């Protein structure tokens with residue numbers, strides 16, 4: 520399975536072993552002697568301060584993606600990071616090798632990934648590296664950061680669904696061609712959406728690639744199907760911000776009940792999928808988050824399924 524490590528490291532209880540010397544650059548990449556955590560250049564856009572070892576032009580796609588994300592989140596969810604909040608720190612390492620070295624040095628327990636977000640106290644930090652999916656990775660992780668600042672902790676599925684929704688470039692309005700192309704295959708294999716089951720997941724390691732697709736689909740459905748559905752999502756976020764322990768799960772807020780809501784989700788995805796604007800080919804590189812070593816039943820080949828059935 521192609522790599523798409525990733526993801527948000529929802530390590531709410533993470534005790535960061537950030538000893539002072541680490542931040543001062545004790546961790547270096549071998550021969551180059553270059554600091555693993557880039558601090559040489561800084562660029563500020565909205566609530567983000569971006570650190571890198573190479574200068575980023577003011578119109579760099581990475582900065583543009585972060586800038587537009589702030590507006591996208593505010594437009595869709597009415598959420599904005601207050602100016603008095605500490606900036607979200609974004610570290611863009613030089614390349615995959617540096618990032619891999621960084622992970623091994625600071626987070627040896629983590630599986631391979633391309634980016635991650637972590638929060639500790641008032642600090643929100645995103646780590647990633649210069650690569651061909653930098654903008655997408657940044658928007659995904661930065662969405663987690665913005666939500667964490669503006670709302671707080673979100674249910675896992677909703678956190679990931681929103682990050683998947685906003686990771687696409689701003690002109691896609693939350694459409695994810697890859698997810699839309701996979702969901703019909705999921706249905707053909709017998710999968711049915713089940714929001715209540717999705718809500719029961721609390722550990723990102725439990726989430727399969729299909730769970731990510733479903734999370735994205737629910738968010739897209741809620742934000743784009745009917746004003747009443749969008750209002751349900753916004754009221755949920757408002758409750759999570761003000762009284763998280765009392766926030767009623769979305770599956771319990773949908774007035775039509777689980778079964779009808781689940782059917783409505785599939786109808787919505789099919790409607791969006793068949794619209795001309797949504798028919799762009801899926802990305803060739805498959806998105807996999809955390810499950811990069813787990814088989815995804817929706818993507819097993821016909822012969823692979825035969826082998827599974829007959830054991831050859």
Ligand SMILES: [Zn+2]
Nearest residue numbers: 526527679682
């Ligand atoms: Zn994520």
